[in-house]
Amino acid sequence: MMSKKAVLASQEARIRTILDIFAQTSRLPIGIYEKQNGESVGIFASDNPSLYEEHCRYIQSLPGGKAKCVADEKRRAKEVREKGEEGLSICHAGIYNYAVPVALDDEVKAVILYGELRLAEASHEKISLEKHAEAVSNLGLDAEQAQTLKRLLAKVKDYSEDEFAHLQATLPQVAEWLYRIFDDEEKARYHIEKITHEIQTRIQGILNAENLLTEFDELKKYDLKMGIHGIINSAEALATVVNNLGKFQREYRFYRQRIETLLIESKRIYEAEAKRKGIEIKFDLRPVDGNDAHVELSRDHLQLAFNNLIHNAIKYSFRGAPGRERFVKVRGRQEGHLYSLAIENYGVGILPEEIAEGLIFDENYQGKLTDGEFRTGSGKGLFFVKQVLKEHHGTISAFCEQKSQGDSPEGQPHLVRFIIKLPFQQPAR
Amino acid sequence: MSTPKKKIVWIEDDTDIINDVVRPLERGGYLIERFYTVKEALDNIEKLRACDLILLDLIIPPGTDERFGHYPGMHLLRTFRNDFHLQQPVIVLSVVADAEVFQDLKDLNAEIENKPILPSKLKRLVEQVLGV
Structure with missing residues (x-):
C-alpha cells in the first residue's frame, strides 16, 4: 500500500x-x-x-x-x-x-x-x-x-x-x-485494505493449526479431528472471500440437486465460529412431495451464496450467553414452482432506506448500522449473492424489524431476514 | 509461593475466528481478557490499567469513523497513552502496511507485528516484550 x-x-x-x-x-x-x-x-x-x-x-x-x-x-x-x-x-x-x-x-x-x-x-x-x-x-x-x-x-x-x-x-x-x-482512489485503497484484512484473518485461522503440531502428542483423536476440520473450514471460508471478488468464478453449470446438501455444507464451514459466539444454526427444511427439495442449480455458485448469507447472519448476530440463546434460522419450503428459503438472525439491523433502495446489494456498499458496534465486511458478499441468484432466475429480498425501542437504531436488536426464491427448474437456455 | 499469572488484554473483533492464536500463551499460564470494540475497551479501562500487556488490532469496530479515521485501534492507543497515561507494553497485530502508521505506532511506544502470525511466534514476542 x-x-x-x-x-x-x-x-x-x-x-x-x-x-x-x-x-x-x-x-x-x-x-x-x-x-x-x-x-x-x-x-x-x-x-x-x-x-x-x-x-x-x-x-x-x-x-x-x-x-x-x-x-x-x-x-x-x-x-x-x-x-x-x-x-x-x-x-x-x-x-x-x-x-x-x-x-x-x-x-x-x-x-x-x-x-x-x-x-x-x-x-x-x-x-x-x-x-x-x-x-x-x-x-x-x-x-x-x-x-x-x-x-x-x-x-x-x-x-x-x-x-x-x-x-x-x-x-x-x-x-x-x-x-x-x-x-x-482513496475509496479503492481503503477497500483493498479491508479485503486484505478479511483474507489475512482467514489465513490466521489456518496458521493457528500450528498448535496441532506442538500439542500433537497430548491431543486426543477427537481434538485432532476438530483441529483439522478447523483448517479446512478456514480454507473454505477464505475461498468464499476470494470468490466474492468475482474474478475467480467458474462457469455456471446447472444440475438438479438436493438443496439441503449445500446448506449443511455452509453450516459445517461456519459452525465453529458460530459456536464461539454462542449462536446455534438451526434448519427447518420442509419436504417437497414427501422428499428432500431438489432444485436445478449451479452448485459452486449457490454454495458461495449460501456461505455468504449464513456467515453474515453469524457475523451480525448479537452474542449468545447463558440464559440468552441466539439462533441463525434457515427455513425452506415449496411455494408453487419456486423453492423459498428464509435465513434470519437477531442482531445488527439494516435501515429501511437501505432495503427500499436496494443499497445493501450494491457492490462495495456497507450497511450503516454495521459501522456501529460491528466491523463491516468487504462489501462484496451480498452483491455477489444477488448476481448468483439473478443467474438462477431467482430473487433475494431483505426484511428487518427493530425488536426494541431506542433513540437510535444502532445497537438495538433487530430481526433480519433474507428471503431467497429459486425456480425448481431453470428456463431453457 | 507461585508467581502471579501475567494478564494480557487482547482487543480484537475477530476472536471467533482467530482465537487459537493465543492458545500457546494460555497454555503457558497467561490470563487473556478479550475486548471486541473501542467502546468495550474504554468501558473497561481499569482492567487495562491492571494488565501487564495489551495486544491490539488496528481495524476494529466501529470501523471507519469521523473521530477515529480508518484505524480505530490507533485512536484507542493514543487515548491509552495520552488521556489515561497507560504505560503498559502494547503489541499491535495488524495487516496495515503504511509507513506513516508504523511511525505513529512507534511514537506511541508500540511493538508492531504483521498478521497473520504463527501462534508460537506471538508467544515468543510477548515473552520478549515482557522480559520473561
Missing part, C-alpha cells in the same frame, strides 16, 4: 500539472488550497514570476511582505471553504482574485484562487483603495513605497465579465473531475 505521504505527493503532482496547463494557457496566476490534517496547504502552478502582477511582486519583495500574502491567502481560502460559494475575494493589499470551492458530495475538498484583477465598478474600487491604505499601514511603508504601491495597483488589469466567464466555465469542472478521481 502507498503511504499517505506518497499518496499526497502523487496527488499534488497531478494538481500541479493541471495548474500549469491553466496558467500557461490563461497567463493567470493560480493556486489551490487543500485542507490536510486540519491545515490549509497551498499548491501552486510552477514558479513563473511573470504571471504575477508587479504589485504582488513588489509587496513580496518587502520585509515580511511574502509572509503576509501567504497568511492572507490561507485566511481567504478558509473563508471560501466555510461559505462554500464561488465569487470574488479581495487580498490584504486591494487586489481581487476569483475564488472557487471544489465540492464533492457536499464537502468542500479545496479552494481555487486565481487571476489578479481590479474592477472598474465604484464600490469595488473603493474597497480596493481602503485595503491598499491598510496594507500601507500594516507593512509599515514609507511615503515613497506607498506611492510606488499605489502606482502599481493602478496598473492591475481590469478584467471583463466575458474573460472571467470563460475561465469559470472550465477550471472548476476540471478541478472537480480531478478530486473525484482522488476520492475514488
